[in-house]
Amino acid sequence: MPKYTFTRAHRPALTKRHKIAVAGVATLGAAAVAFSAVPGNAETTTSEAAVSSAPVKYSSEQLKSLQSDVSEQLAAKSLQGQAAKAKAAAEAKAKAAAAAKKKAAAAAAAKKKAAAKKKAEKARKAKAASRSAHRAKLKAAVRKSYANNLDGWIKESLDIMKAKGIPGTYNGLYRNIMRESSGNPNAINNWDINAINGVPSIGLLQIIKPTFNAYHVPGTAWSQYDPVANITASANYAFHRYGSIDNVNSAY
Numbered sequence: 161m162p163k164y165t166f167t168r169a170h171r172p173a174l175t176k177r178h179k180i181a182v183a184g185v186a187t188l189g190a191a192a193v194a195f196s197a198v199p200g201n202a203e204t205t206t207s208e209a210a211v212s213s214a215p216v217k218y219s220s221e222q223l224k225s226l227q228s229d230v231s232e233q234l235a236a237k238s239l240q241g242q243a244a245k246a247k248a249a250a251e252a253k254a255k256a257a258a259a260a261k262k263k264a265a266a267a268a269a270a271k272k273k274a275a276a277k278k279k280a281e282k283a284r285k286a287k288a289a290s291r292s293a294h295r296a297k298l299k300a301a302v303r304k305s306y307a308n309n310l311d312g313w314i315k316e317s318l319d320i321m322k323a324k325g326i327p328g329t330y331n332g333l334y335r336n337i338m339r340e341s342s343g344n345p346n347a348i349n350n351w352d353i354n355a356i357n358g359v360p361s362i363g364l365l366q367i368i369k370p371t372f373n374a375y376h377v378p379g380t381a382w383s384q385y386d387p388v389a390n391i392t393a394s395a396n397y398a399f400h401r402y403g404s405i406d407n408v409n410s411a412y
Contacts, residue, residue: 310334310343313364313387320392324377328395332406337391339410340366345387363387365394375400 304319306312314333321328341347341364349361359368362384372384375397380389398405398412 310337310364310387313345313391316388317391317395320377320379320388321395324392324396326377326392326396326399327404327406328399329406332404332408333391333395336394336405336408337364340364345385345390363390363394365390367394367397371397 304316306316314330314337317333318328318330320326337343340361343364345364347363347366349355349366352361354361354368359370361368364387367384367390369384372390372393375393376382376389377392377396380386380392382389384390395405398408402408402412
């Protein structure tokens, strides 16, 4: 079997563990050589000196074993590195998946909250509309009715005047009506200057057509003979000229 001599220049770079292993093998080899080199006459001193100064020799089997050990350790270290990388990648992937899941859950919760808010707002508006319609219905149902006489005409006129911001009282209206027409909605003056000019005074408060048209109150009839329309237009005219129908005590 061929023998190989390793000098410092030809030895491979080894780890500390390998160096220890090589040192042990070298020691054993040296001991074996020394033992086999001792002659029968026990010239121990000379043999030991020869052995200690001779280069360390290894068999091919020993080298193969050593190379195999180094290769196995390198392979094991490589596998450990790969396993660590795979573990780190798996952890990063799991972390990313957890973050994505958390983000998706937050988005779903926000969407659900927005939908619930929108639904609640729609329900609120529908309820408000329903209440408004109900109030309108009740208002229509309880709409005041007025007697078709002087008392009823004055009361209806006062409600309209109040809604329109026209001042006046029942007594002020009644007093002027009784002076002007004695409560007759069809009364007409055919003898004064207005009549001569072709625009006679007509109705409960004896108002002429141009004045009636100028001070007509929306929501009432466009006729001087209509009791409520006549009263409210006359009261509106008195409001703008005298401050209130209550301030009128004679022809106006």
